[in-house]
Amino acid sequence: MFSSVLNTPIAYLKGVGPQRAEILKKEIGLFTYGDLITYYPxxxxxxxxxxxxxxxxxxxxxxxxxxxxxTFEIIGEKRTKRLVAQAIDDTGEIELVWFQGITWVQKYLEINQAYVIFGKVTFFNGKAQMAHPEIELYSNKTISRGNLKLQPVYSSTEKLKQFNLDSKGIQKLMANALDSCVSEIEEILPHHIQEKYKLxxxxxxxxxxxxxxxxxxxLIAQNTLKFEELFLIQFRMLKSKLIRTQKFKGNIFENVGEKFTYFYENLLPFKLTNAQKRVIKEIRQDTQKGIQMNRLVQGDVGSGKTVVALMTMLLAVDNGFQACLMAPTEILATQHYHSLKGLxxxxxxxxxxxxxxxxxxxxxxIADELENGKLSILIGTHALIEDPVKFKNLGFAVIDEQHRFGVEQRAKLWRKNIVPPHILVMTATPIPRTLAMTLYGDLDVSLIDELPAGRKPIETRHLYENQRLRMFGFMKQEIAKGRQVYIVYPLIQESAKLDLKNLMDGVDTMSREFPLPDYRISIVHGQLKAAEKEFEMQRFVKGETQIMVATTVIEVGVNVPNASVMIIENAERFGLSQLHQLRGRVGRGAEQSYCILMSGEKLSKDGRVRLDTMVKTNDGFEIAEIDLQLRGPGNIEGKQQSGLMELKIADLTVDQNILAEARKTVIQIFEEDPDLQNPEHSVLQKVLLKSETGIMLNKIS
Structure with a gap:
């Protein structure tokens, strides 16, 4: 049993009190002593x-x-009020300025006293100046937790600073908390793991x-806590997988039947790649084990995931079951439906x-035919999981771009049959290996890492605003060859009105440059009704329009092999993952395709890296690794659904080796002691009682 000291409300900590406790809760989610001491620098x-x-x-x-x-003095009044001090050493003079906390700082200042000041220096009229420096009286004595050699820096907020809880203020509270409770912290990792990894x-x-x-x-402290954090994430995920394989039985697909075989031999319009064959074989093996399958299929845009999904759904139908495919948007669901109907x-x-x-x-x-079993395959959006939708015998469920669905939405699909259906999760968003282990560690993972034969790599070019006429000329060349062009505008500040205005400005420009009757334009954006979107899409699909001006609603689910050019306006505003997804809308036919990234002259460092990366490579996994480095794991799509990415200390961009070792260790524990009967693993039993990840203190009862 863990000590109750760590569960003590933070209001009782020396230096906190009710007001500071309330602001610490609201601003950074600290409720107890235990929360505070795991708020890391x-x-x-x-x-x-x-x-x-x-x-x-x-x-x-x-x-x-x-x-x-x-010297020091207060200058100005009200909004212009500031505290200005002059300080010297034996080489010169520096000005210190405070605009906030003036009363508190003034009480601390004393003429002719020696101070240690710390901050960022700027120069004003040639004179050194430091705004809002940290300041403390100089002492030759060693201060145990004050003037440290390596001083921790904690994240704060403007509201916290109003309560003198800047980094320095939090540091003082941290010292008080550790004095009160550090001796109460107990071990979580078994002793043999600590010894093996020198923790x-x-x-x-x-x-x-x-x-x-x-x-x-x-460094030793960081390594210990990083290992523990990543170990606990993997421990929970792999235990969940173990429970699932023991608890959830799965329907057995015994036969490779008539429909699967006929489709493969007579209807499939192209040869499967070796990667597609390998993934179908892995799914086939899963569905013969008698336990529920939960498999993630990763495949870059255009790698042929949909055909794999169709063939495995036919496998379910051959064995007397129904199948469904759930997509996050109507556009994508409709596209899947037309694609499968076409096959x-x-x-x-x-x-x-x-x-x-x-x-x-x-x-x-649909409801009647689902319940009587006449309908074999249902494609749709989240409408599939609504209560009125009842299957006679759902045996196989495909979830496309699953990161866009909540956990509870996915769980509803499970409950559509007495025996949970086999689950195939697909994503065209390449995920770095380290992130996949963290987001999808409880799933079996398949990789489609080949593109169909005959596909040519998309040529990507970066053009600046002053090269727009060159872009127009290139568009006209491609359209003259009978090709079609996408032009995508960014979503600005998630505002539909601003987005629509931006797009309509683009429509005006395109209409002047590409006038009727020689050219026709489709327009697709989020303000259109579903029927209107579908009408515009179909005009483009049928070749009735040569140019589609759109927002990012076409990011996924649009498949027009004749479209050979993707132009992305203000490309610097997009993340790498989204740029790669948009580029994947072209390059679906046998002809050479192109992606043109338009941007302004001024680019941030990260913006330039993103655009240079797109020009350099078509490899989605290489792009995903760079995206992870640029954005960090907390911003990668899917994080909000995983509940796993609120890492306190580990960093998936640099801690891949620690993650791999932690996962290997967890696997070994479950192989040797699946029920955690070893006394040394008893504390891990308590971990399972908590759903949160991260550093565990005494929150486990």
């Missing part, structure tokens, strides 16, 4: 080096100076992370489409 400052005033320049980072206070005790690791006495001590003859297998726009009479027919 995001960087450290080397406080061992002092600069002389004459040595400093504007290019230096944050630095500290030992000075004597010469230190938890209480020592947490203490040393906040107040390290050396760089080496800090199947009308009398080969019964298939229907159900979305929020389906008419009442069509819904009634």
């Amino acid at each position: 995001f960087r450290y400052i080397d406080r061992t080096q002092y600069y002389k005033i004459r040595e400093i320049n504007q290019d230096l980072p944050y630095l500290q100076i030992l000075v004597r206070l010469k 230190i005790a938890r209480k020592k690791a947490i203490n040393n992370l906040h107040f390290p006495s050396s760089t080496q001590e800090l 199947l003859s009308d009398d080969f297998v019964s298939i229907a489409l159900l979305t929020g726009s389906s008419k009442k009479k069509d819904r009634k027919i």
Whole structure:
């Protein structure tokens, strides 16, 4: 049993009280002593080096100076009020300025006293100045948790700073909390794991992370807590998988039957790639085990995931079961429906489409045919999981772009049959290996890493605004060859009105440059009704229009092999993943295709990296790795559904090796002691009682 000290409300901590406790809860989610001591620094400052005033320049980072206070005064009134101090050392003078917390700082200042000041130096009229520096009285004595060699820096907010809870203020609270409860922290990792990976005790690791006495001590503490955090994530996920394989029985698909075989031999319009064959074989093996399949299929845009899904759904139909495919948008669901209908003859297998726009009479027919078993395959949006939708015998469910569905939405699909259906999750968003292990660690993973034969790599070019006429000329060349063009505008500040205005400006420009009757334009955006979107889409699909001006609603689910050019306006505003998805709308036919990234002249460093990456490579997994490095795991799509990405200390961009070792260790534990009967694993039993991930303290009862 863990100590109750760590569960003590933070209001009782010395230096907090009710008001500060409330703001700590609201701003950064700290409720208890335990929450506070796992609020880790995001960087450290080397406080061992002092600069002389004459040595400093504007290019230096944050630095500290030992000075004597010469004068200070309050200048101005109300909004212009500020505290200005002059400080000197034996080489020069520096001005210190505070615009907030003036009363508190003023009480701390004393003429002719020596102070250590720390901050970022700027120069005003040639004179060194430091705004809102940290300041403390200089003392030759060693202060245990004050003027540290490696000073922790904590994230704060403007509201916290109003309560003097900047990084320095949080550091003081941290010292008080650790004094009160560090001795109560108990171990979670079994002793044999600590020994194998040279990890230190938890209480020592947490203490040393906040107040390290050396760089080496800090590195060991970080390594210990990173391993523990990633271990616990993998432990929960793999235990969940173990429980699922033991608890949830699955229907057995014994036969490779008539429909699967006939489709493969007579209807399939192209040869499967070796990667597609391998994934179908893996699914086939899963469906013969008698346990529910949960498999993720990753495949880059255009790799042929939909055909794999269709063939495995036919496998279910051959064994007397129904199948469904759930997509996140009506556009994508409709596209899947038309694609599958195009591959199947009308009398080969019964298939229907159900979305929020389906008419009442069509819904009634679908509902009846689902319940009596006449309908074999249902394609649709989240409308599939609504209560009126009842299957006679759902045996196989495909979820496309699953990161767009909530956990509860997916769970509803499971409950559509007495024996849960086999689940195939598909994503065209390439996920770095480290992120896949964290987001989908409880799933079996298949990879379609080949493109169909005959596909030519898309040529990507980056053009600036002053090269727009060159872009127009290239569009006209391609249209003259009988090709079609997409032009995509960004969603600005998630505002439909702004987005629509931006797009309509583009329509005006295109209409002037590409006038009737020689050219025709389709327009698709989020403000259109489903029927209007479908009408515009079909005009483009049929070749009645040569140009589609659209927002990102066409990011997934549009398949027009004749479209050979994708133009992305303000491309610097898009993330790498979205740019790659949009590019994947072309390159679906045998002809050479192109992606043109239009941007302004001024680009941020990250914006330039994104556009350069797109020009350099078509490899979705390489792009995903760079995206992870640029954005961090917290911003990768799907994070909000996973509940796993609120990492306190581990960083998936740099801690791949730790993650791999942690996962390997968890697998070994479950192989040797699946029920955790070993006394050394008893604490891990308590971990299972909590649904949260991250560093576990005494929150486990």
